Amino acid sequence: MSLCQTTIKNYKKFGVVLIKNIISKKWIETLAKGIEKNFKNPSQYKCVYEELNGKEVFYDDYCNWQKISEYKDFIFNSNIAKVASELMQSKKVNLFHEHVLIKEPGSTKRTPWHQDQPYYCVDGKDNCSLWIPLDKIIKEICPEFVKFSHTWNKQYLPTKFFGHSYEKKDDGLENVPDISANVENYDIASWDLMPGDLIAFNFSIIHGAPGNLSPNRRRAFSVRFVGDDATFAKRKGEVSPPFPEVKLNHGDKMNSPSFPEIKI
Template sequence: MSEIVQTLPNMQVDYVVSPEQVADFQRNGHILLKGIASAEEIAAYRPHIQQAVKELNVQSKPLSQRDTYGKAFIQVSNIWETHESVKKFVLAARFAKVAANLLGVENVRIYHDQALFKEPGGGHTPWHQDQIYWPLDTKDTVTLWMPLVDISEEVGSMTFVSGSHHKGYISKLEISDESHKNLAEYIEHHQLPQVSHGAMKAGDATFHYGWTLHSAPGNPTDQMREVMTIIYFADGARVLEPDSNARKNDLRRWLPGLKPGDKAASRLNPLV
């Protein structure tokens, strides 16, 4: 491990989640937890995440020439594989323990990380469920979504549909204009409650289940909305037979060498 990595914060101090917060999360499918990482910790890790995104980003088209998904954000995945400094952040025991506590499980594994940088003028993120992409046989999946900069009310957290995770697989539509239209109609027809947690400080984090319906507004500001996400799943989950091209692609990329029925524990899914 390099000297630079050794000097980065270890984030070993636990973040305590109350039984009431666990109950709220399991009932609603999402929660905002403030100060998961301190301002000093974010200041230490942010330059390393920024540098990794700069090195790994393959998006070169201007916003005006991209489709809806492309306008939503610059997306760089599994930075922990290639950058030791970011690996220390992604595999932090503090974050993993919060994820396990919220899910009510003993241990969790990493599915993958994603930096999601929404550019100034970037578009909205359409309604979707994350778990349509994941060939995992468990409902115990959760995403940590943490801004690396303070974000204002107008950019805000994602918007979640409370309780939607209890419905499981609602639609196989991948993130697109079609998913946004169809799921918006579904939400309206069933009069489902929508919640945004509003402005967030750097180091705050939302957590949401893989089946929780969510979307995000565009970025009307002149500041990049820098967000780091980490996806966790309960240890012991097994690989599902992929029922879509999206899940076939995820099986190859995030669960390499595994086949349906295997324990989801490839070299890319460390126990944290």
């Protein structure tokens, strides 16, 4: 299956695009099983951002595809990398990592407005995340994207999701603009979603997400791919994920077992 030209054009133009009904029920169930396994035995990277009555309601974990067979199976065998290759118009696709973000009902915290690329040890103009919901998502709780912001040619200061900036940071970077206080100045995209849909977005687009005031869980599997123009980036500040095992130099191609090429 190939994406239509309008979807590909809109991804490039807006930096974000909704793709409806592209992931089968079988793969959604596979990911749900993987997520359950993941949080029974989370990695050292798991973070809890919010608790309610002693229960974790907003938490995440990442870089677990090598130990969660369901994630690996989905990433390598579901054709998801082909979706990324078509959007990026890239002959070659490498996995960057997967990131699972869960907001249980009652979570009130916004995922702050941010741009992913400055957190990441990779440069490139096409790099693409696919945000895959495992639950029905109403527009009011859907992640929000500032259309066109991937073309601003800016890198904003990465900060920890809550609290402060990283201790080791790039003082040359400015803060992300206060989008929430000036929504009328931006073209913001968000949608109602069903399991099977995904949102594709450029690593450089500014995005954030409301809390979960719906009665449903909000489980999301965000899988991130890099394309032909991607090169390893040594940042002045701390990066997330840290990839301590990767020993590439700034400007190198992403040739590392941590970023496997996926057959498409």
